[in-house]
Structures are given as structure tokens and as C-alpha cells.
Amino acid sequence: MKIKKVTISRENLELTRPYTIAYDTFTHAENLFVLLETDTGLVGIGAGSPAEDVTNESIDACEKVLKEQACLLFEGLDLVDAVSRLKTMETKMAATPAAMAAMDIALYDLMGKALDRPLVEILGRVHTAMPTSITIGIKSLDEMLAEADEYTGRGFRILKIKIGMDVDQDIERVCRLRVHISKDVRIRVDANQGYDMDQYKKFLAGTSEANLEFVEQPLHVDQTASMAGLSEDERNFSMADECLHNPADAYALLHPPRPFGSFNIKLMKCGGIALGLEIAQIARRCGIGVMWGCMDESRVSIAAALHAAFASPATRYLDLDGSLDLARDMVDEGFVIENGVMRLTDRSGIGVRILH
The missing domain is CATH 3.20.20.120 (Enolase-like C-terminal domain)
Known part of the structure; x- marks a missing residue:
């Protein structure tokens, strides 16, 4: 089973109830989504929600690194080899953990689907x-x-x-x-x-x-x-x-x-x-x-x-x-x-x- 296509998208998800914490007020959440499509028709999905005040990563930086690295690292790989690339991501995406999380989740989702089992x-x-x-x-x-x-x-x-x-x-x-x-x-x-x-x-x-x-x-x-x-x-x-x-x-x-x-x-x-x-x-x-x-x-x-x-x-x-x-x-x-x-x-x- 090979990953034939990696798709990155960005969505602005409005909150129904804005809220305030000690250092900010939030009215919406920008999330990044990753789709990993295989040659067998399975699709793994991941998502990342950067928190710039916590991890010093912006939504723009996460989107950029995903678009630059995701296809390069994962397109065309067998799923087994793709899972091993998680360690590579720790180096390539260290400054953008939400982007890394989106890829990690998509791979784990795909792994569970390939084995037809809940991930847990x-x-x-x-x-x-x-x-x-x-x-x-x-x-x-x-x-x-x-x-x-x-x-x-x-x-x-x-x-x-x-x-x-x-x-x-x-x-x-x-x-x-x-x-x-x-x-x-x-x-x-x-x-x-x-x-x-x-x-x-x-x-x-x-x-x-x-x-x-x-x-x-x-x-x-x-x-x-x-x-x-x-x-x-x-x-x-x-x-x-x-x-x-x-x-x-x-x-x-x-x-x-x-x-x-x-x-x-x-x-x-x-x-x-x-x-x-x-x-x-x-x-x-x-x-x-x-x-x-x-x-x-x-x-x-x-x-x-x-x-x-x-x-x-x-x-x-x-x-x-x-x-x-x-x-x-x-x-x-x-x-x-x-x-x-x-x-x-x-x-x-x-x-x-x-x-x-």
C-alpha cells in the first residue's frame, strides 16, 4: 500500500462561544488538515491547531512546512516506510509541532484503517x-x-x-x-x-x-x-x-x-x-x-x-x-x-x- 497523494488544507473554524484566558481572547480556531490518499483508496486524516503563544509557531509556518515537507517525505512511500518517517519529522518539523502532529495523526489513522482496527x-x-x-x-x-x-x-x-x-x-x-x-x-x-x-x-x-x-x-x-x-x-x-x-x-x-x-x-x-x-x-x-x-x-x-x-x-x-x-x-x-x-x-x- 503506497501513499499516492498528500493534500494540505487550511480552515478557519468559528467558535460558537468566544472565551477569555489569562493572556488572550479567542473567537475562532484556524486548523490545518492533512489527507493521505493511498493507491488502495484508503484515506488517512490528520489535523493541527497551532498555538503561537505556547509553541511559537504560526499557522503560516505550519502550512508552509507541511506543503514543503509532506509531499517530499511521504508521497510514493509504502505505508510501512511512511510510518518510519515519523522520526524524520521530529527533525524536519521540530519548530512546528502542530504541523508534525497533523502528519502523525494522519499516518496513525491510515495505519488503523489499513489493519481495519481502531487505533487504540x-x-x-x-x-x-x-x-x-x-x-x-x-x-x-x-x-x-x-x-x-x-x-x-x-x-x-x-x-x-x-x-x-x-x-x-x-x-x-x-x-x-x-x-x-x-x-x-x-x-x-x-x-x-x-x-x-x-x-x-x-x-x-x-x-x-x-x-x-x-x-x-x-x-x-x-x-x-x-x-x-x-x-x-x-x-x-x-x-x-x-x-x-x-x-x-x-x-x-x-x-x-x-x-x-x-x-x-x-x-x-x-x-x-x-x-x-x-x-x-x-x-x-x-x-x-x-x-x-x-x-x-x-x-x-x-x-x-x-x-x-x-x-x-x-x-x-x-x-x-x-x-x-x-x-x-x-x-x-x-x-x-x-x-x-x-x-x-x-x-x-x-x-x-x-x-x-
């Missing part, structure tokens, strides 16, 4: 179902509570609250939310690097009775070393996100005293399924729990992340809501969400169906 079964299934959080951006207290009511009304039992712009307001919002919702609804928060150390300690003290799950990336990546000033419990309560891109970062974050007790793996940060699972394996060997997260992404890459998550024993949490607020997408299927619980379908590959 090829990788080695560990999990069958797991709840995901759903995210509420930074907004007024009343708006936050109304959105929380909407999501819990739809069956979601884990809310992720964006914080990091005003620590006093954050404490008030989180504490009010805890009182407002049912005790069986979990709350996790994401500061997106918005705090300094004093603000983070103030937030931890002010929300100590709110029964939070964890805090994602409280400090700027440049301040990771200062996490040593926290207690072991406080560091274990904190999760690495923006400071964790690749396996080398994962190893660096293991040096004692470990600054974080858990890792957030995103395919768009690390370059796809292969490297995501490598980070998860590092975490597993060192007793670090993993959450699989996302940007604003097509259902393509969300499904791919879920296959990887369900194939890793280190997986403890999901935060894979990135396609839920897209006004349109290029695919459907891939996974189902019922009362906030995610499951994969039994379709081959990553399970998505291309819409025409």
Missing part, C-alpha cells in the same frame, strides 16, 4: 471510558455561574475554570462556584501562567476549602524553578502545561524537587501521538499522573488524543473539550460523549468520518 486496539487499550472536563473562560461571576449550570445540566461533572487575571476575583469566583454547584461536581482551574509566586500562594490559601482537583500552570514558564519555594503538597497539587512540550521537557521536570505532580500532554505541543505517548511513558515510570488536554481543535485531533489517552496507563484525567464549541468541523464521529464521559467508537483508525 493497535496501541494497546488500557481504558474504555473516562470523564472529561469542560472549560469556562474568564468572565463575570454571574456569567460563570450560568455557564456552570448549563454544563452540569448537560451532564458534565467536571468543570475547568480559567483564572490568572485577578487573584482576588479568582478566589471569589472559585469559592462561589463551589457553593453554587453540587458537591459531586469536580472543579479544576487553569491559571495559564497568570500568577507570580505571592499571588499563587494567596490563591491556594483562599481556596483551601473549595476542594479543587489541581491548578494548571500557575506561574510563567520562566519561573518554574521558583516552584521549589512551595511545599511538596502544593507542588503535587500543581500541573505542568505550557512548560511541558516534549520528552526532554518531561525529563527536566523530574529533577528534585519536582515542580509539578502531574503533566498535561497536548498533541499540538509535543508533535502528535508518538511523542505524546513517549511523554506519558516517562510520567508513568516516575509516578506522575497525566492529563490529556487540547487547544481549540477539530474532532480529528481530539479523537486522536483520546486514542492515545486510552492506550496509556499513566492517564488520570481528560480535558478534551476543544471541539465542542466549533460552529463547524471537517469531520464527525470518532468518539461519543454521554453525561461528560468520553468513549471511542469501533470505527477503524481514529474513527472520524470526513464530511463532504
Whole structure:
């Protein structure tokens, strides 16, 4: 089976609900799509959603490298040889991990289709179902509570609250939310690097009775070393996100005293399924729990992340809501969400169906 054609396309996917985090407001998501067509009629699909503020890659740079390298590296290759080119991509596309993720996902999708098996079964299934959080951006207290009511009304039992712009307001919002919702609804928060150390300690003290799950990336990546000033419990309560891109970062974050007790793996940060699972394996060997997260992404890459998550024993949490607020997408299927619980379908590959 040979790859006879590589197609790259770019789509601007509007959000139905714009949202704000500590450093930006988002109204749409530009995604890149890769189609790998074979001489047997099978088509593998991948998608990438660059986050320039996180990985310093632009959508233009990702599109350029895909158009320059994808055809050169993969057209005309047998599928077996193409899979081995994933390692070549780590060099050729190192500066554009979202572009690398799009190719990686397309190849894994094609591999699953060639074997007529869901990808998770090829990788080695560990999990069958797991709840995901759903995210509420930074907004007024009343708006936050109304959105929380909407999501819990739809069956979601884990809310992720964006914080990091005003620590006093954050404490008030989180504490009010805890009182407002049912005790069986979990709350996790994401500061997106918005705090300094004093603000983070103030937030931890002010929300100590709110029964939070964890805090994602409280400090700027440049301040990771200062996490040593926290207690072991406080560091274990904190999760690495923006400071964790690749396996080398994962190893660096293991040096004692470990600054974080858990890792957030995103395919768009690390370059796809292969490297995501490598980070998860590092975490597993060192007793670090993993959450699989996302940007604003097509259902393509969300499904791919879920296959990887369900194939890793280190997986403890999901935060894979990135396609839920897209006004349109290029695919459907891939996974189902019922009362906030995610499951994969039994379709081959990553399970998505291309819409025409």
C-alpha cells in the first residue's frame, strides 16, 4: 500500500462561544488538515491547531512546512516506510509541532484503517471510558455561574475554570462556584501562567476549602524553578502545561524537587501521538499522573488524543473539550460523549468520518 497523494488544507473554524484566558481572547480556531490518499483508496486524516503563544509557531509556518515537507517525505512511500518517517519529522518539523502532529495523526489513522482496527486496539487499550472536563473562560461571576449550570445540566461533572487575571476575583469566583454547584461536581482551574509566586500562594490559601482537583500552570514558564519555594503538597497539587512540550521537557521536570505532580500532554505541543505517548511513558515510570488536554481543535485531533489517552496507563484525567464549541468541523464521529464521559467508537483508525 503506497501513499499516492498528500493534500494540505487550511480552515478557519468559528467558535460558537468566544472565551477569555489569562493572556488572550479567542473567537475562532484556524486548523490545518492533512489527507493521505493511498493507491488502495484508503484515506488517512490528520489535523493541527497551532498555538503561537505556547509553541511559537504560526499557522503560516505550519502550512508552509507541511506543503514543503509532506509531499517530499511521504508521497510514493509504502505505508510501512511512511510510518518510519515519523522520526524524520521530529527533525524536519521540530519548530512546528502542530504541523508534525497533523502528519502523525494522519499516518496513525491510515495505519488503523489499513489493519481495519481502531487505533487504540493497535496501541494497546488500557481504558474504555473516562470523564472529561469542560472549560469556562474568564468572565463575570454571574456569567460563570450560568455557564456552570448549563454544563452540569448537560451532564458534565467536571468543570475547568480559567483564572490568572485577578487573584482576588479568582478566589471569589472559585469559592462561589463551589457553593453554587453540587458537591459531586469536580472543579479544576487553569491559571495559564497568570500568577507570580505571592499571588499563587494567596490563591491556594483562599481556596483551601473549595476542594479543587489541581491548578494548571500557575506561574510563567520562566519561573518554574521558583516552584521549589512551595511545599511538596502544593507542588503535587500543581500541573505542568505550557512548560511541558516534549520528552526532554518531561525529563527536566523530574529533577528534585519536582515542580509539578502531574503533566498535561497536548498533541499540538509535543508533535502528535508518538511523542505524546513517549511523554506519558516517562510520567508513568516516575509516578506522575497525566492529563490529556487540547487547544481549540477539530474532532480529528481530539479523537486522536483520546486514542492515545486510552492506550496509556499513566492517564488520570481528560480535558478534551476543544471541539465542542466549533460552529463547524471537517469531520464527525470518532468518539461519543454521554453525561461528560468520553468513549471511542469501533470505527477503524481514529474513527472520524470526513464530511463532504
